[in-house]
Amino acid sequence: MHQLGREARQASRVIARATTAVKNQALLAIAEAIEAAHGELIEANQADLQAGRENGLDAAMLDRLALTPARLEAMVEGLRQVAGLDDPVGVIRDMKFLPSGIQVGKMRVPLGVIGIIYESRPNVTVEAASLCLKSGNACILRGGSESIHSNRAIALCIAQGLAEAGLPANVVQVVETTDRQAVGELITMPEFVDVIVPRGGKGLIERISRDAKVPVIKHLDGICHVYVDDRADLGKAEAIALNAKTHRYGVCNAMETLLVHQAVAEQFLPRMADLYASKEVELRGCPATRAIVPQAIPATEEDWSTEYLAPILSIRVVSDMDAAIAHINTYSSQHTDAMVSEDFSRARRFLAEVDSSSVMINASTRFADGFEYGLGAEIGISTDKIHARGPVGLEGLTSEKYVVFGDGHIRQ
Amino acid sequence: MHQLGREARQASRVIARATTAVKNQALLAIAEAIEAAHGELIEANQADLQAGRENGLDAAMLDRLALTPARLEAMVEGLRQVAGLDDPVGVIRDMKFLPSGIQVGKMRVPLGVIGIIYESRPNVTVEAASLCLKSGNACILRGGSESIHSNRAIALCIAQGLAEAGLPANVVQVVETTDRQAVGELITMPEFVDVIVPRGGKGLIERISRDAKVPVIKHLDGICHVYVDDRADLGKAEAIALNAKTHRYGVCNAMETLLVHQAVAEQFLPRMADLYASKEVELRGCPATRAIVPQAIPATEEDWSTEYLAPILSIRVVSDMDAAIAHINTYSSQHTDAMVSEDFSRARRFLAEVDSSSVMINASTRFADGFEYGLGAEIGISTDKIHARGPVGLEGLTSEKYVVFGDGHIRQ
Structure with a gap:
């Protein structure tokens, strides 16, 4: 791994x-190699x-593992989309003159080397490689042992595309060993790896966060809330509360708890x-919910x-917006929380006081997604406080350095 | 510490x-309390x-420890300056409509709780507290045991100022114990502390970085370079190379190695x-340097x-800009590196290819500083890749969350 x-x-x-x-040439050449x-x-x-x-993998895992013609087509389409995105590298912003006469601004630069650790789905290999490549980063991809043949075949296509663009093959390295120890090494060599992005089950991500000696971009849970205020348009509230829960169940931006103001609960x-x-x-x-909806079973503390x-x-009736915010700031995983309300001043307060990576007014939590936010693509979602919060796209795989221009300026 | x-x-x-x-009221009240x-x-x-x-503290340490009337006045002046800075919290940028009809942007928010660990200089207590306060963060300040009486007295002034503004005293907590174990606990409780900023000697910072379970904003070394290109204006090069080395010696943004293009070395x-x-x-x-400047002693590999x-x-003659960049990317601590050259295309390349937190053209490395960059103040300098790079001011003590506005929008 050190050699890698x-x-x-x-x-x-x-x-x-x-x-x-x-x-872009490399991205398009990889797309062609995959088609071929x-x-x-x-x-x-x-x-x-x-x-x-x-x-004995279960049906869900076999499904995630399968490369169908439609999925291959989506991989190719994804590569072309990433080629079409703006290049974040080199953007210089806010150059301004200071009293000393120097001119100072910030320039966007790649992070360096990104390690991606993921399970089963082989299309992550292409997705992750394309985002790292476009953002000017080298990457080391460590997929699950169950998808090793698929990942090796994809790696050949990536290598071919890189070669056609005249880029070194080591820009994208797919870990060929299925040795579990490889992950332990990958996350503990800060001299070679600048950030780790784990994608997979909570167990995997907890383990990596605990053991890593390198910054980790991650979210553990998506315990998302919708709060229906007494000043909500209940038609909008109905659409949002239904969509946030039932549009898809197994996703991190689905609502898990509905909070309802007592004045509109009945x-x-x-x-x-x-x-x-x-x-x-x-x-x-x-209890207040069950008094109105007797078919609901009692929620325990653990449910929240x-x-x-x-x-x-889970559903909770709350006395007012303050109680809703207090509940959210206690139980939320800081992923995505929404309020439905027509009240301007409450919307201002909800935005300021809910400490989550996405805070929404009158929209479904299901929108918390790199594509929906216009990032073009997403390498993951972060619920951490520093660096990137929320959906992480190309910009989250870069940082900014200072650039200073002078004309022989010295410090007095 | 957990209670704290x-x-x-x-x-x-x-x-x-x-x-x-x-x-701002709290900052000005703290200033008045200190004056009183x-x-x-x-x-x-x-x-x-x-x-x-x-x-038996040495003279330099006793000097850093001393609170003179001038230093007290500087503390008061610093508080007033921070009160005058723009508030970064709540700034919303780039709100834009997406094809789905939702409006998405980013809102700047405090990080939460900042732990500051520092040595001797009691004025750091006020500086750090004022920056955390203005950026909407609570902080835990752990100064050196040698300045405990000074820090306790300053803490009383801070508490008084907070009380006058109606803010809770726990917004700024000064660790009263001189127990060394307290530091170990402070840096390993991610549930209560969001980021650690260590200020002090390299030994302290290395220890903290190694043991912390919380992100650390830091730099270890300032091995800064000035490269004098053969297309430099040698008058500017002379001023910059002199200033970068001799303006102050004991600072992290002083030049340690001078690189000179072979064509202008003589x-x-x-x-x-x-x-x-x-x-x-x-x-x-x-050797090439010593052929021109015989009084120079031989530089060893360790000098670089x-x-x-x-x-x-240390001085090295290089064959061209590529060799200079290669030297810098090998030996630099990624703090601050400068080139002196009138060549536009080389300047573009130097900016893009030198991977340091501040990269300069025709200016002294001594400018790498929060005040000189117009940040108004500085809590430290970061040479890390993620979150903030370079001088860290109020903005570096915040991050951005996504805000989403809709009108009952649901995901299709």
Whole structure:
């Protein structure tokens, strides 16, 4: 791994100064190589699926592992989209003259070497590589052992695309070993790796965050809230509360807890209960909720801090917006929290006081996503406080250095 | 320490939503309290100086420890300046409509709780507290045991100022114990502390970086370079090379290595050697340097990676700008590196290819400083890659969350 790291560090200096045109050329050449290798990729993936079935992987995991023609097409399309995004590298902003006469501003630069650790889904290999490449970073990709044949086949296409653009192969390195120790080494060599992005289950991410000696861009949970204020337009509230819970269940930006102002609970909750019943969503409520919606089972303290990722919803009636904010700042995973209200001053306060990476007014939590935010793509979502918060796109894979221009200026 | 941390976390929610007016009121009230407590502060400081002399502190350390009337006046002036700075909290930027109809932008928010660990200089107590306060953060200040009486007296002034503005005392907590274990606890409680800023010697910062379970904003070394290109205006080069080395020796943004293009070395180095000799700067050179400046002693490999913080300079003659950049990217501590050249295309390349937190053209490295960059103040300098790079002011003590506005929008 140290050898891999050293090579990534060297390659990072080359890709950091590659022009936008060369990086785009590589992305498009990788897309063509994947199209041309259609048969080989399906074949390699069959080997993984076969081994997966023999090793007793469950249906959901086999599904994530499968490379269908549609998924291959999406990979190719994704590469072309990333080629079309603005290049964040080299952007200089806010150059201004200071009293001493020097001119100071900030220039956006790549982070250097990114380590990506992920499970099963082989399309992450292409997604992650394309975002790192466009943002001028070298990357080391460590996929799951269950997708090793697919990842190797994809790595060949990436290497071919890099070569066609005249870029060194080590700009994107796919870890070939399935040795678990490799992950432990990857996350503890700050001399070669600048940041780690883990993608996968909570267990994986907790383990990596605990052991890493390198900054980690991550989120652990998506315990997202929608608060329906007594000054809400209840038509909007209904649409948002339904969408946030039932649009997709297994995603980090789905609502897990619905908070309702006591003054509208009697009017709002019965109709929501009917809508959720039609979608077979299990409801768990506080005592006030259950007084209005008797079919809800009692919510325990544990429910407020549980990410169900399933058709289950906890509901709490709150006395006012302050109580809603207090609940959110106590139980939220700081991923995404929304309020539905027509009240301007409350909207200002909710935005300022809810300490989450995405805070929304009158919109579904499901919008918390790099594509929906216009980033063009997303390498992950961060709920941390420093560096990037929320969906992380190309800009989150860069930082800014200071640039100073003078004309022989010296400090007095 | 956990109790302190819990209280800081609670106080952080109050200070995060305090208005600019209230925060400025607190800063000005602290300034007045310090002016009023002039006698008590000098007295407390005498106790520290007395103990320091008994414990055999050296003259430099006693000097850093001393609170003179001029230093007290500077503390008061600093508080008033921070009150005058723009409030970074709540700034919303780049709100734009997306194809789905939602409006997305970024809002600047405090980090939460900042832990500051520093040595001897009691004025850091006020500086750090004022920057954290203005940026909406609670802080825990852990000064050196040698300045404990001074820090306690300053803490009383801070508490008085906070109280006058109606802010909770726990917004700024000064660790009263001199127990060394307290530092170990402070840097390993991510549930209560969001970032650590260590200020002090390299040993302290290395220890903290190694053991912290919380992000650390820091720099270890300032191995700064000036490269004099063959297309330099040698008058400017002379002024900059002299200023960068001799303006102050013990500072992190002083030049430690001078790189000179071979085509101008014979013309440039002898006059620089005379200037350095007049300031009694010891020169250590590569063989090519010594052929031109025989009084230079031979530089060893170790010299290229040494921060002298003293009137010592290493000099290397390089074949061209590429060799200079390669030297810098190998030996620089990524703090501040400068080129002197009139060549436009080389300037563009130097800016893009030197991977340091401040990169300069035709200006002295001594400008790498929060005040000189117009940040108004500086809590430290970061040479890390993620979050803030270079001088860290109020903005570096904040991050940005996403804000989303809709009108009942749901994801399709």
